[in-house]
Amino acid sequence: MRPTVAEQIAGLGRILAAEVRPEVSSEYAQDVLAGVLQSLEVLASGLAAIGPFLAWDNAAMTAILREAGAGAQPGAGPPGAGRAGSELEQLNQANEQLRAQLDGLLAQLGDRPGQDQARRAIVAHLDERASRFPLRLVPRMPRRPDL
Amino acid sequence: MAGRETDAGPPDAGLPGQLARFVRAQLPDADSLKILGLQRRGGGLSRENWAFDLTVRDGGRAQAIPMMLRRDPVAGLLATDRRVEFGALQALASTPVPAPVAYWLDEDGTWLGFPSLIMSREEGQPDWLALNGDRPENDRLQLARELLDHLIGLQAVDWRATVLAKLLDDPGPDAALAAVRFWHGELLRHQLEPLPEMTAVRQWLLRHAPQSADTVIVHGDYKPGNVLLVGNEIRAVLDWETVHLGSALEDLGWITNPVRAREHQIPGRWERAQIVEHYAAATGRRVTQRELLWWNVFSCWKLSVIVISGLSAFVAGQFDRVHLLPTWLFKNMFKLIENAG
Numbered sequence: 001m002r003p004t005v006a007e008q009i010a011g012l013g014r015i016l017a018a019e020v021r022p023e024v025s026s027e028y029a030q031d032v033l034a035g036v037l038q039s040l041e042v043l044a045s046g047l048a049a050i051g052p053f054l055a056w057d058n059a060a061m062t063a064i065l066r067e068a069g070a071g072a073q074p075g076a077g078p079p080g081a082g083r084a085g086s087e088l089e090q091l092n093q094a095n096e097q098l099r100a101q102l103d104g105l106l107a108q109l110g111d112r113p114g115q116d117q118a119r120r121a122i123v124a125h126l127d128e129r130a131s132r133f134p135l136r137l138v139p140r141m142p143r144r145p146d147l
Numbered sequence: 148m149a150g151r152e153t154d155a156g157p158p159d160a161g162l163p164g165q166l167a168r169f170v171r172a173q174l175p176d177a178d179s180l181k182i183l184g185l186q187r188r189g190g191g192l193s194r195e196n197w198a199f200d201l202t203v204r205d206g207g208r209a210q211a212i213p214m215m216l217r218r219d220p221v222a223g224l225l226a227t228d229r230r231v232e233f234g235a236l237q238a239l240a241s242t243p244v245p246a247p248v249a250y251w252l253d254e255d256g257t258w259l260g261f262p263s264l265i266m267s268r269e270e271g272q273p274d275w276l277a278l279n280g281d282r283p284e285n286d287r288l289q290l291a292r293e294l295l296d297h298l299i300g301l302q303a304v305d306w307r308a309t310v311l312a313k314l315l316d317d318p319g320p321d322a323a324l325a326a327v328r329f330w331h332g333e334l335l336r337h338q339l340e341p342l343p344e345m346t347a348v349r350q351w352l353l354r355h356a357p358q359s360a361d362t363v364i365v366h367g368d369y370k371p372g373n374v375l376l377v378g379n380e381i382r383a384v385l386d387w388e389t390v391h392l393g394s395a396l397e398d399l400g401w402i403t404n405p406v407r408a409r410e411h412q413i414p415g416r417w418e419r420a421q422i423v424e425h426y427a428a429a430t431g432r433r434v435t436q437r438e439l440l441w442w443n444v445f446s447c448w449k450l451s452v453i454v455i456s457g458l459s460a461f462v463a464g465q466f467d468r469v470h471l472l473p474t475w476l477f478k479n480m481f482k483l484i485e486n487a488g
Contacts, residue, residue, distance in 0.1 A: 028187045032467045039469040100341040107346065111354060119347070126344045127481045130474035137471040139454065 006047045013040035034140060042137045049134035054091035056132065060125055061098040068118050070105045159187070162197070162259070166216065169258035170201060170265075173251045179204040183211075193388060195220050198268055213268035214250065217388075219261040220466070229262040230254050231314050235364070235390040236266055238309035244301050245269075245383045269383040271375030278371055278413050286379050291417045292425065293381055294371065298402070299429050301384075302363040302395050311364065315392045322359035322394040326445060327352050334452045337459040344477045345455075348448050351484050357438040359394035366390060369398045370410050395432055399423075400442020406450075406479045440487050447480045 003011065017037055024030050085093070106122060109115040167182055174180060185199040197216040202209060219229065229252060236249035247266040253259045274280060278287050278294075306312060318325035327349060334345060366373075367389030375383040402411040403419045412418050423434050454473040460466035 035468050042471070096340055099343055103341040103343040103346050106343055106350065110350070122343065123347050123481055126347060127478060130344070130477040133472065133474040135471050136474055137469070138475055139468065139470060
């Protein structure tokens with residue numbers, strides 16, 4: 001399907017930057033528009049990677065939960081199975097459920113002795129997840145902050 | 148009377164009139180008052196900032212006073228208290244810490260729609276990258292020292308003798324735990340999805356929280372971007388919205404946070420070691436790396452909560468800035484914790 005969603009987003013960003021931005025006079029609106037353009041760039045470049053990222057994350061979390069004896073809940077795996085909506089929506093729903101289970105596992109482990117390895121495995125995965133996250137946006141510094 | 152309408156859109160259409168009525172109520176004896184040039188300033192991430200000039204004629208004399216209105220937005224990054232910010236400005240008025248003059252407070256938004264304060268508009272420009280911008284290195288180094296000296300001056304303020312003693316709680320030796328509790332509350336108010344990253348780091352923070360030796364005024368977001376500069380001179384420290392009482396190491400941890408090194412440090416000249424050395428010599432406080440590292444991790448975690456709050460407000464259609472999950476902060480927190488052993 002052309003233009004692809006990513007192409008459309010990139011094109012909208014280009015139009016806003018070339019045609020709209022020069023006409024915006026309010027300082028506040030200029031700052032907001034700069035943030036919008038930055039976000040469109042992130043979306044256009046990361047969109048295609050979201051599905052594969054979620055599939056990888058879901059598989060890795062399922063393995064960690066099984067290893068820890070927590071076991072992924074039936075509704076959560078295999079990733080995306082048995083849910084309504086598009087494949088991406090299914091992956092996203094499964095991801096949220098698995099992350100909730102991982103969060104619960106962390107709470108369960110708490111300060112219990114002998115659980116360092118399990119905690120380390122979870123943090124190592126979360127660190128890897130942060131590296132692979134396809135929509136990375138570091139908020140830009142305002143041109144004239146907090147005046 | 149308002150000088151002119153703003154360009155900020157319909158939700159603010161009533162502001163010029165509201166502001167005129169509020170100022171009139173504060174200065175009932177003035178012969179005439181005019182509010183000119185009311186304009187929303189860009190950049191403020193948490194509060195609305197509106198600049199205007201107030202012209203007061205009392206008897207035969209007319210006086211133009213540059214002012215700034217800080218108003219709570221419908222939603223923003225932080226839910227802070229204008230009453231506390233106003234109190235901080237009042238408390239600092241008789242100290243060497245340069246800060247705007249507090250004029251009037253609309254505590255509950257009766258006059259201006261949302262809780263607001265009006266303060267003096269000081270001369271100068273903020274520059275987030277003043278320490279790594281175009282200035283000669285020696286000027287930047289001097290500026291870096293002065294910034295730290297003002298922070299040290301803030302910590303030297305006898306807050307018990309100011310209005311802040313009534314407005315703020317003293318967390319005492321448990322300042323670190325109190326800070327985690329406060330920001331965890333903010334996180335719970337805003338998070339839209341499970342965030343095991345935040346849980347993992349919070350658990351580490353709770354396990355390793357240091358005791359605080361003494362309680363000082365904490366700015367909460369001390370940085371060159373919150374300072375007004377005229378040339379190389381610091382005219383005012385701004386943005387007191389997250390001011391609170393806490394550990395002396397909290398602001399020090401904020402400015403030595405490796406994630407923000409580009410804002411706070413000068414490579415090779417003004418790095419973590421030099422900052423700590425200067426601070427320790429000036430204050431006589433002992434700064435251990437273990438404690439400072441804890442406050443560095445906390446700074447990243449707190450910043451993550453702020454970003455997540457902005458994300459939530461954006462999704463709710465109440466905030467004009469787009470924020471996404473702060474994965475760059477997650478990575479840095481994990482790295483700092485790993486280095487802590």
